[in-house]
Amino acid sequence: MLKNLNPLSIVIVFLLCYGISIKAQENTQRKQLFDYNWKFYLGDAPTASANDFNDTDWRDLDLPHDWSIEGKINPENPMGGAGGYFSAGVGWYRKNFDVPNVWKGKRVSINFDGVYMNSEVFINGKTLGVHPYGYTSFSYDLTPYLDFTGKNVLSVRADNSRQINCRWYSGSGIYRHVWLMVTDPVHIDNWGIGITTPEVSSEKATVQIKIIVQNETELPQSFILNTQLLDVNASNVGSNQINVVLLANSKKEVVQFITVSNPLLWSPETPQLYQARVQILKGINVIDECKTSFGIRSLKFTVEDGFQLNGKTVEINGGCVHHDNGCLGAAAFDRAEERRVELLKAAGFNAVRTSHNPPSEAFLNACDRLGIMVIDESFDGWREKKTDFDYA
Incomplete structure (x- = not known):
């Protein structure tokens, strides 16, 4: 087939393929399900954190996983x-994974x-840290420990042996999602976007974005x-650009204000959502992007x-809901989390109190999308414990 192409056509085909390859490398997915x-x-x-540990007899599974619900009562x-x-x-x-060469120079976290x-949590035998509380998200930087020439091993030890530590069914293990994050060295910080609407009317609203x-x-x-604000049709309803200078090895909070005309207001009856698309631009290149x-x-x-x-008086009609999904235990499958919100909504609730800890991201997203107000609790106890080994 190629013999029928003239030399110029072959060069064009090569350049197109090369351009597509480069574009694919540049578009490394920022947040990857792990x-x-x-x-x-x-x-x-005790030795399971070592790379050469023999785990061939271990069980194969996917997350989320709750080992308690699998046990005998x-x-x-x-x-x-x-x-x-x-x-x-x-x-x-334990999980084995390879690191592609295109990640060299990137920042990689879990x-x-x-x-x-x-x-x-361990990476290639090195401990990354201990996270005692079982209901909050956490992150570790993998970058200094990654091996680009061989296999990498991520190991996690979960210890729910000290009982009783909860007044309800807690479950055990990695019961929510795990994500691999890959960014440029200059990037939006993890969980680094906060959005509020300090001024709201039917004519216009001020959106404050802290980044x-x-x-x-x-x-x-x-x-x-x-930063661009997009409505449900992906139409741009407001934007803001600001020049930023960051010192070496530093962080900075940048605040932007964007006015939206004739906003569609969120309520339990009309859960209208917008999306903030935040980009870091160097020249014409987008080196990082987050959507919220x-x-x-x-x-x-x-x-x-x-x-x-x-501006309208609303009676809060809701209840307290724990994080488990019945016969699924604590495993936070997205559809199960969404279904729980659907059942609350169908029962006439317009609000929920997450008793007594932060819920999953999937649950909160479903509340936003389906129209449930959330009282998001942090801990069961603050200064005084309620069980022998709880997080008070």
């Missing part, structure tokens, strides 16, 4: 009645949406921070009118 092809062992294995189990008499204990997870509990940007290089960096959904609404509490949403 749930699949894990190994699991129920019990303690026994009145002798230490979780007791509050935990449904399920088993607890210690469990290990994000856990939730591990119950007392987790310790933490980070420079992980040895030199000062200058760039443009570009949000609703435009005003909140107010007064003695005379009680709680007001968008």
